Amino acid sequence: MPIKPDLPKPPEFGAPLAPTHESTETLKLLALRRSTPVLMLGEPGPSAADLDAMLRLAMRVPDHRKLEPWRVLIIEGSARERLGDYFAAARSLREPDATPAQLEEDRKLPLRAPTILAVISSPTHDPKKTPIWEQQLSAGALCQTLMIAANAMGWAACWITETPAYDSHVHAALGLKPGDQIAGFIYLGTAKEQPVERQRPDVSAKATRWTG
Numbered sequence: 001m002p003i004k005p006d007l008p009k010p011p012e013f014g015a016p017l018a019p020t021h022e023s024t025e026t027l028k029l030l031a032l033r034r035s036t037p038v039l040m041l042g043e044p045g046p047s048a049a050d051l052d053a054m055l056r057l058a059m060r061v062p063d064h065r066k067l068e069p070w071r072v073l074i075i076e077g078s079a080r081e082r083l084g085d086y087f088a089a090a091r092s093l094r095e096p097d098a099t100p101a102q103l104e105e106d107r108k109l110p111l112r113a114p115t116i117l118a119v120i121s122s123p124t125h126d127p128k129k130t131p132i133w134e135q136q137l138s139a140g141a142l143c144q145t146l147m148i149a150a151n152a153m154g155w156a157a158c159w160i161t162e163t164p165a166y167d168s169h170v171h172a173a174l175g176l177k178p179g180d181q182i183a184g185f186i187y188l189g190t191a192k193e194q195p196v197e198r199q200r201p202d203v204s205a206k207a208t209r210w211t212g
């Protein structure tokens with residue numbers, strides 16, 4: 001069952017903050033965290049208050065020079081149908097030979113979960129100061145923080161892109177500007193099935209000690 005987020009008030013600018021937050025619950029979440037495959041998501045989705053809390057938490061991500069190089073579109077209800085129409089229209093322009101069944105498949109993509117957060121990476125063109133790459137990384141951090149906050153509140157979540165995220169017609173429909181990219185569609189809802197553990201990296205092979 002989702003829990004009602006009981007968050008601390010946003011700290012005042014300049015307020016002293018604890019440098020650490022020892023939390024067994026957080027460690028447990030990170031140790032056992034699993035995305036829920038989008039086909040396992042269903043109703044209900046998070047309330048407006050939950051989404052507000054999730055977004056507030058996620059927008060505290062590291063952000064070099066405080067450029068806030070991202071924004072989020074909340075897509076729910078019938079807006080998902082309109083997004084599906086854009087997905088299908090984009091496919092027919094991309095692939096004039098697409099079959100009606102393929103277009104219908106694309107039309108249904110956004111209906112797989114009650115709520116979608118489209119995270120837009122929107123770097124400012126000031127590459128001498130904060131490289132674009134760093135601004136894009138901040139958008140990725142926002143996606144993952146949304147995933148973690150959603151799970152901690154009791155919502156199942158999945159970060160996917162799929163072909164539509166890279167289609168210029170979909171970009172136009174979502175109001176992306178030149179240089180913007182879709183960092184992810186975060187699908188949110190309630191798990192209809194239990195996800196299972198996937199293969200995980202061999203940490204000792206991926207993280208080695210550099211000694212100079």
Ligand SMILES: Cc1cc2nc3c(=O)[nH]c(=O)nc-3n(C[C@H](O)[C@H](O)[C@H](O)COP(=O)(O)O)c2cc1C
Nearest residue numbers: 033034035036037158159160161162163183184198
């Ligand atoms: C930027 C990004 C885009 C992704 N896009 C897709 C996608 O389009 N389809 C998909 O099946 N998984 C996609 N994934 C992978 C899933 O989000 C997820 O990480 C994966 O299923 C592993 O599950 P886990 O989060 O439990 O480790 C994407 C991940 C990232 C970081």
